[in-house]
Amino acid sequence: MITTYDVFVKPTMGMGCSKRIGIDLAKAGHKKAFMIYDKGMWDFGIAEPIIKNLQAAGLEVVTFDGVLPDPPDEMVEEAAEKARNAGCDCIIGLGGGSSMDTAKGVNVLMNNPPPIRQYFGVRYDLKPGVPLIFIPTTSGTGSETTNMCVISCVSAGNKASVVSAATIGTQCYLDAELTMGLPAGATAATGMDALAHATESLTSGQQNPLSDAVAREAIRLIHKWLPVAVADGSNREARENLMYASYFAGMAFTNALVHSGHGIAHTIGACFHVPHGNACTMVLPEVIEWTAYNEAHKVRQILECMGVDCPEDMPKEEVGALARKTIRDFAKSVGMKGPDKYGISREQLLSIIPMIMQDTGLALSPHRMASGDLAKILGSAYDEML
Ligand SMILES: [Fe+2]
Structure with missing residues (x-):
């Protein structure tokens, strides 16, 4: 290409x-x-x-x-x-x-x-x-x-x-x-937004060698330094590396674009007034799992950048499930919360599927996301963040 x-x-x-x-x-x-x-x-x-x-x-x-x-x-x-x-x-x-x-x-x-x-x-x-x-x-x-x-x-x-x-x-x-003065909650939410930019860009199907390289580096930096900055906001090395990670992730998505994770998050944000980074985090694990269907090699790279071994012969379903668990555990480790903590019920979350289907972000998905896929993604996102 x-x-x-x-x-x-x-x-x-x-x-x-x-x-x-x-x-x-x-x-x-x-x-x-x-x-x-x-x-x-x-x-x-x-x-x-x-x-x-x-x-x-x-x-x-x-x-x-x-x-x-x-x-x-x-x-x-x-x-x-x-x-x-x-x-x-x-x-x-x-x-x-x-x-x-x-x-x-x-x-x-x-x-x-x-x-x-x-x-x-x-x-x-x-x-x-x-x-x-x-x-x-x-x-x-x-x-x-x-x-x-x-x-x-x-x-x-x-x-x-x-x-x-x-x-x-x-x-x-x-x-x-x-x-330096950014509180832990905002540090975590903005860092997770950058992680969403990097991982969605890497799996968008529209990536190029440069966007891939900067996306992978952003994931590595966020994985290493976000927990440090959340635990100790005065850690200068962590703050500096996160600033670069955000820039790298921005470079990646201005070329390769973000896709369904952001598409879903925009609708969650608009319907339930959830801040952007928090809304992205709610569904990012399931969205990346879903991209393993035809971007499994890229999902393997995400795992590698997050320090997880992923054997070459692992079936793509298992690669996806491992990515879902790795990203969710990471989100929890920096204090991110699920939909129920924002007063959203499971039924309410599932009720916005028709609106999500209208979001242009969904059209950028690496393969077609149907309403049945969305029901699985949102249901799992709700249950696993309880
Ligand atoms: Fe974003």
């Missing part, structure tokens, strides 16, 4: 590397930055030093601190108007996936008129924006290295994505110093 790896966001890496941003942007000739974050970034003392760093390098900084989870289109349009009116020559997204998605959406609207909903889909016809810089503050979404901008459309009541050159970052700062 001939493939091209075509999305690459230049990373600057290392503890404290975000302190380079002012010098880097000044060197590149920028004069006025538009910085996007949520109020928590200010309250936790993360936004202010970066603003001061930019100002010390001679840049003017215009801020938008109103980022909401699942960024609504109207909010993105409001932020973009502010950036355009101020004449900003670069955009900085600081925070988790929502801040980075907002920054991508604003960049789309820098040189293309609103509303943003008219640009949903893969677009090759959009005018480029301005240089776009990401500073992730969690290790999970991988949004800093993907070309997908996920926006909630308020009028339609759904989520959709813009994929274009304007949503690809110019540079990102992988500074794990900014994740």
Whole structure:
């Protein structure tokens, strides 16, 4: 199969590397930055030093601190108007996936008129924006290295994505110093989201040699370091390796794509208000087991990266079952909880199957997932996480 790896966001890496941003942007000739974050970034003392760093390098900084989870289109349009009116020559997204998605959406609207909903889909016809810089503050979404901008459309009541050159970052700062204060629960959930990106990419059937390589490395790093960071959030080595794992997993899925695990998790999240990483974790073991049907060699690689021996002659059904148990045990070991802990009954979980069947993520599955498969996956996910 001939493939091209075509999305690459230049990373600057290392503890404290975000302190380079002012010098880097000044060197590149920028004069006025538009910085996007949520109020928590200010309250936790993360936004202010970066603003001061930019100002010390001679840049003017215009801020938008109103980022909401699942960024609504109207909010993105409001932020973009502010950036355009101020004449900003670069955009900085600081925070988790929502801040980075907002920054991508604003960049789309820098040189293309609103509303943003008219640009949903893969677009090759959009005018480029301005240089776009990401500073992730969690290790999970991988949004800093993907070309997908996920926006909630308020009028339609759904989520959709813009994929274009304007949503690809110019540079990102992988500074794990900014994740040191993340509580254990959020560390586990975001790390499991990255594990879902890596394992789903590896088994998507659309992978290429580079996406495979970075996916495997992400799995190894998460398997080794996530339990360490959950047990001791002050472990710098663990935090740093998880930041890189998230970036690698993001690289993998921006090329190979995630599939049914994310498709199911989107519906669980929307119906029962379960945070994204937690929803992904609920079904990831069964989804990877299911991919062993025609991607058994890749499921073997997942097991190998998680330190489990898997003989070459093991039947694919057994490979799948072993992967299900390995991933679930790992999820439990970092404190992840099952659907019942979110007040969801078995019947309620099974009742969303028709909605899951409508999710586009399901269409990306390596082989067709029927409603009977979904019933087995959700039933097992519920029972094994009790
Ligand atoms: Fe995800």
